[in-house]
Amino acid sequence: MLEEKLKQLGDNSAIETKTPISGGDINQAYYVKTGKQEYFIKANQSAASDFFQIEVNGLEKIRSTQTIAVPEVYYFDNSAGNEEMMLIMEWIEGEETAAAEQHLGKQLASMHLVGGSTAYGLDQSTYVGKLTQSNEWYTNWVDYYREHRLQPQLDLAVQYNRMNQNRRLKLEALIRDLDLYLPSQPKVSLLHGDLWGGNWIIGGAGQPYLIDPSILYGDHLFELAFTELFGGFSNTFYSQYQEAMPLADYYQDVKPIYQLFHLLVHLNMFGEVYGGSVDRILKRYI
Template sequence: MPLPDSFAAWLSERLGVELVGRAPVGGGSIHSAWRLDLADGRRLFAKTNGASSLPILEAEAEGLRALAEAADEAGPRVPVPLACGVAGASAVLVLPWLDLSRGRSAADEPQWRRLGAALAALHRHSLTRPCVAEDRVGAAFGWPRDNVIGSFPQRNGWQADWGRFFVQRRLAPQLEHLARSGHPLRRASLLLEHTGLWLGRHRPEPCLVHGDLWSGNAAISSDGQGVIFDPAVHRADREVDLAMARLFGGFPEAFFEGYQDAWPLSSGHRARRELYNLYHLLNHANLFGGSYVGQSQACLDALVERGEGAEWA
């Protein structure tokens, strides 16, 4: 979605800045992304899409604000939204410009280790501090409103039981949509039944989580700070962030070591990792089809077959 001719005026009205240049940047699969050059020499970052996509960008903005509040001084850097709205026929989200590096050399390990520790600090701090989007911090899992995971709807609301939440608001909607699209997975009902039992033995705290923490949504800035962005926030078992960080690779082991040193994960987290990542495999199957359908079925089969033998709690 190109920036409309009226965008410069919209930006001036919202932020009091003068736009002198714009250039597309890569990295986005859902929205168009832009570097904005300002008359005072600064740069901003913008995402655009059709005006009907405004709720998606508003949900992202809300998630970024929530993470930034929970991060406090010890947490990772989170770009705080500067403006979000409709300019002409485009929905627009404006963020600070960050110079990012995705270095994975041995020299970058200390920064990734610090990012892991910072994520642990964010998770822990979120337990005692409500975000602007919430009325209070309680013992419930979810979020005040639905948002998206990628471009797929993510159901939220509140649920006191983590296992029930994960079954009803995460796995079941993905499995149902996949079945309606002509790709029903074998033993899906059995998996949902087992998941409630497996997670019923686990008693996590309702941490604020990023929710979509693959390596494309985290980086090290040019000044050495860890940054996270593009969230799908909700309150959940903190293990879901660590699980997804391993799903597609890209995070160095130092990241996980930094987290574990700061706040060790509870027993059984390795067994739960595949269960939590099934949600993201199902989401990719619904969004992209292809081999992700087979990967989802293979993961589901392995979980069901592991059954009672796994150390879930």
């Protein structure tokens, strides 16, 4: 099957190496080397038919800003039925350098400064991990964040029985009063949407590449807050980012609310191990 798809790309050479790559919990990933080229390949037999299409759309949107690199996409399936779907991209490999995170900070800020939309949200659904995220266009960021980020995760947590009564009441109160804490009209920025330490890689000459996006247009501080949640970014990254795009005075006040979304996602995907972190943020505000 892989050989057939590579032939469609004009690579008729034999596969010399196919090595599984660890680190993902949604797709199977492989390093593949043929007589002609090296590839990075994702495969999935159970994902929705548009799963890789949405990822490719996000990569192309980031590429269109001409600010930060993303891998070249050679092929993807978008309606494989019961067959295994594949996404075939260029293989990116480079040595870690001190300059890599400097470039990442500057280039991410440049992407956030480009904007590209006058509204918040997106015109299509996306995925965060394996969870579907609905999107629409909004003129008010608070309304978007309430209705397409926090509320859907609350509903899912109730469905998964991961909301005890106290947690649910506090989260419902925070969602209701969100206007008290978040800006309604922050600068509109294109966001990667799922930027943690595992979703960027280093290419040649220390060039950073963004991977696995879950894009949206929103407050750039939503992106920055997530980068701080699970670590993986150095002080150099933040200093270079802020040199290009200084953080608003209200950042420390809104950071926990922005991190709350990602903690709710992890609560829904992985269980109560994230419940205490959710409760600590709710206690701060309610």
